[in-house]
Amino acid sequence: MTNTSNTGFILIVDDNPTNLSVLCEALNSEGFRFRVAVDGESAIAQVERNQPELILLDVQMPGIDGFETCRRLKANPVSQNIPIIFTTALNDIASKTKGFALGAVDYIPKPFAQEEVIARVRVHLRLKQLTESLEQQVSDRTATLKKAQVQLVQQEKLSTLGELIAGVAHEINNPISFIASNLPPLEEYIAGVSEILQLYQQEYPNPTSRITTAIEKLDLDFVLQDMFKILESLKIGSERIEKISTSLRNFSRLDSDLKMPADLHEGLDSTLMILQHRLKGNSDRPSIEVIRNYGELPEVDCYIGQMNQVFMNILANAIDALDEAIAQDKISDSIPQIQITTEVDTEQWAVISIADNGMGIPESIQQRLFEPLFTTKPVGKGTGLGLSIAHQIVVEKHNGELLVNSQLGQGTEFIIKIPIMSATG
Template sequence: MGKTTNNGFILIVDDNPTNLSVLCEALNSEGFRFRVAVDGESAIALAERNQPELILLDVQMPGIDGFETCRRLKANPVTQNIPIIFTTALADTESKTKGFSLGAVDYIPKPFAQEEVIARVRVHLQLKQLTESLEQQVSDRTKALQQAQVQLVQQEKLSTLGELIAGIGHEINNPINFISSNIPPLEEYIAGVSKLLILYEQEYPNPTAKITTAIKDLDLNFVLEDMVKIVNSLEVGSERIQNLSNSLRNFSRSDSDTKISADLHQGLDSTLMILQHRLKANGERPAIEIIKSYGILPEVNCYLGQMNQVFMNILANAIDALDEAIMHGKISNLIPQIKIATQIDSEKLVVIRIADNGIGIPERLKKQLFEPLFTTKTVGKGTGLGLSIAYQIVVEKHKGVLDVTSQPGVGTEFIIKIPT
């Protein structure tokens, strides 16, 4: 294969047979792979089809000259990074300056000295390989740094969120326990007082005018009926607050480095409960309808606190997408919906689908959705970390799959797959 990489080669561009012969002999003697083009147009076409590692380019050729050939190669993203060495008999400074300004890396003067050709070619091949190696190292280091930063942010967010939610859940629990524990005796007292009043009415059917007036002003019969309804409302309200408190504690209780067997439906329901205030109608859009199609799922061995964070990020994004679609008039007459479906697939993976009926995501942006710091939201509306953290939790922590499908004007669906 010579001293170029496995499929690499050097492209020689020259219309003079003698020059070609000398250059070919020099490269061949050192085992370099090479191809030949006799004019600028064919050189450009060849380089676009199969990029060479280096181009030896004659300046004076029929058709487009070497300078124009160089300009076109550098203007094309496919070929712009290929090093170009001009071969020329023009020794004046102006010609050399023009070549360098167009992006050439070196000159080899004519007539050729074989040793000089080989030396310059070898140097620039090594420089190219070093540059590519350095770029790859920088890319790898940058990617590793981004992943480390995302992981730190994720751990920080989960830790802070877990502590905050656990604290709120604890603070809610104390007063609501006090309220709910006092409702049953209150019901007994109200029932007893009502029974006593009815007994008074039976035993003393002809009260004084003052009592009659007081009963009429109070609308006693209505009050007796409504007190029961009020207590029932207190029961329902306290039960809802207890459910919220339980959801908050369930959301945060498993935020640890230990996997536990967990009911993901409970995680989804807890997350929906926490997001309930964002699902309600807000004056600019109607309430968001949640449509659940839960299958029968086994308990999953997972980091439940982290999985709840995934649900939170994806559901919050779905709500944002529906807000954006309706509030900015991108979709009119839309009944906003989020559909959540769960099932076990043929590979025994738990599959959770979360879909909205918003405006969808452009195809060109889908590949970037899970990249750290990428966001489609306006300044101040998003960090660009939510989905990258979700991806890290699902794919890296749980060896699962996180994917997205979208149709413009139809909506977006996130698919989570987790091994049981």
């Protein structure tokens, strides 16, 4: 029984036979599957054929060094998500900072301590498994949400969507709460152990040769400093996931029975957070720039969960439009953009404009955009329900207006207008 899947393995990249022997022995002793590459070029070639679970990458190698190898691996969509741990004798801050900036997740100092190698490998394999598990859960839930859209229109129960997204937020919140709650005591324990070690050094300034050798082999001073840096990185990561979980909960607020004053800017920001993975650049296009031109908008009397659904549908359509424009090389600007503008008009209505710089929509299609089941997307790419749901929420639920302005080659703008104060309370 190995510590990776039946087909998974760890790739060791190092040109030094002694280093390879030590790493191979360490991994083999714990039952890890592994393969070996002796330079950056052959490592990249191997990864393109078979993707490893984790890469242990030497920094100083002939040909392209570890930094350049890492840069190329992270630039390739096939390998950009594979965790890379640098193995190096370089202890200067500049080298470590460069490695982390290139996308590495950790460093293992040379000479190697077998226990440290195994510990760090285990941690990052587990983190990768947790990440993939969370991504799969979100993907499964997203698929369920899409199937539920027809039911939402038929039954007028948009709260179902909120319950599903709240479920995703709950599933994310449980493991991240466990991690976040355990970091402070872990930090306290490490600080305590560090203090005891320092006291030992003061009380027994002349340790035995066996202890001196062990300290030098571990590079104790570096490890004591690096442990706190690793803890800080874990804190930052857990805080980021907690923010995502909060955005999901804000997005899915279940308030279908009552209107209440709400901050629409918060709803827009929560929706953009959920769509962040689609706004990021990929092999087909650069990142989509989101420009927020937020005005002085008071709290608006509305069903905030339903308004978030409107924002989601329109923003997702804008991203689709930009993807299509770039694929056809017809974007109206070199940088794909979405501009969100908010203001209060003279009639004391909240006005939210969401505009993209894609190809625009022909006049004949504009007239049918809000019809249920009407879609211009290929089979399997759209249900034709998103804009009809948005129209129903804005016009029927909020006594507002949903308008579209578009010119071919100039992009598309959707304008949402709803009264700040509900006529019925």
